[in-house]
Amino acid sequence: MTLGMETKNKQYLLYGGSGHAKVIAECIAASQGIVEGIFDDNPDLKSFGDFPFFGCYQKEKHRFPLVVSIGDNLIRKKIVKNVKYLFGTIIHPSACVSPNVEIGEGSVIFHNSILQVDSRIGKHVILNSGASVDHECVLGDFVHISPQATLCGNVVVGEGTHIGANAVVIPYITIGKWATIGAGAVIIHDVPDFAIVVGNPGKLIKFKEPVCNTSCLKSGKKRQ
Numbered sequence: 001m002t003l004g005m006e007t008k009n010k011q012y013l014l015y016g017g018s019g020h021a022k023v024i025a026e027c028i029a030a031s032q033g034i035v036e037g038i039f040d041d042n043p044d045l046k047s048f049g050d051f052p053f054f055g056c057y058q059k060e061k062h063r064f065p066l067v068v069s070i071g072d073n074l075i076r077k078k079i080v081k082n083v084k085y086l087f088g089t090i091i092h093p094s095a096c097v098s099p100n101v102e103i104g105e106g107s108v109i110f111h112n113s114i115l116q117v118d119s120r121i122g123k124h125v126i127l128n129s130g131a132s133v134d135h136e137c138v139l140g141d142f143v144h145i146s147p148q149a150t151l152c153g154n155v156v157v158g159e160g161t162h163i164g165a166n167a168v169v170i171p172y173i174t175i176g177k178w179a180t181i182g183a184g185a186v187i188i189h190d191v192p193d194f195a196i197v198v199g200n201p202g203k204l205i206k207f208k209e210p211v212c213n214t215s216c217l218k219s220g221k222k223r224q
């Protein structure tokens with residue numbers, strides 16, 4: 001599925017002046033879309049490349065689909081909760097995306113990544129450069145699949161989980177929510193929520209502390 005035609009002349013906004021934003025901007029340009037401006041809440045940031053820079057998020061300027069251009073999954077989730085609804089989905093023309101997939105709003109699919117048949121990816125997901133998500137995978141919201149990572153068929157990844165660069169997950173594995181898979185790990189067993197797993201074969205080294213779930217995000221407090 002090539003979205004180049006659908007994206008032509010379409011206008012977008014970005015939220016987050018990061019390296020990740022630069023890649024998203026190039027994806028938009030490659031699809032002949034237009035970055036109309038960028039928000040960033042950092043008061044020290046005064047400009048971002050040649051793009052119109054708006055500073056802090058302003059609801060009234062949110063007139064085009066927005067992409068939260070921050071790689072950190074938890075920060076991305078916090079931002080999404082605080083902006084009005086209108087999100088864009090960006091797919092670089094070099095990505096190989098089956099026509100039989102579901103892609104949630106706000107998700108970005110970078111250069112040369114692959115998304116195979118009957119996969120479902122949630123909202124605000126990142127498929128980074130050259131990531132490969134094979135048939136019938138299910139990815140929750142706010143997942144990040146890093147460059148060159150490979151999910152074999154029928155892998156399930158929970159909300160907010162980060163799969164590190166070049167990691168490999170064998171078929172039928174379930175990875176919990178808000179977990180981290182280290183760069184280069186090979187995952188051959190299921191991974192629990194909030195776990196950090198590294199190495200080949202993947203070994204659980206610790207759990208994230210403090211553990212933070214969606215209810216803590218709602219209340220703005222960290223779970224004890």
Ligand SMILES: CC(=O)SCCNC(=O)CCNC(=O)[C@H](O)C(C)(C)COP(=O)(O)OP(=O)(O)OC[C@H]1O[C@@H](n2cnc3c(N)ncnc32)[C@H](O)[C@@H]1OP(=O)(O)O
Nearest residue numbers: 128146147163164165180181182183184196197198199205
């Ligand atoms: C375009 C982009 O840049 S997208 C971003 C892509 N980013 C990534 O892929 C980064 C993935 N992150 C990692 O691999 C990190 O090392 C993490 C998250 C797994 C661990 O980070 P931390 O929690 O800070 O752990 P820390 O660095 O303290 O390491 C803990 C132990 O695990 C080991 N370890 C850490 N990462 C790895 C890894 N990827 N593979 C093997 N062992 C590892 C460390 O050597 C250390 O071992 P030791 O206790 O025997 O000394």
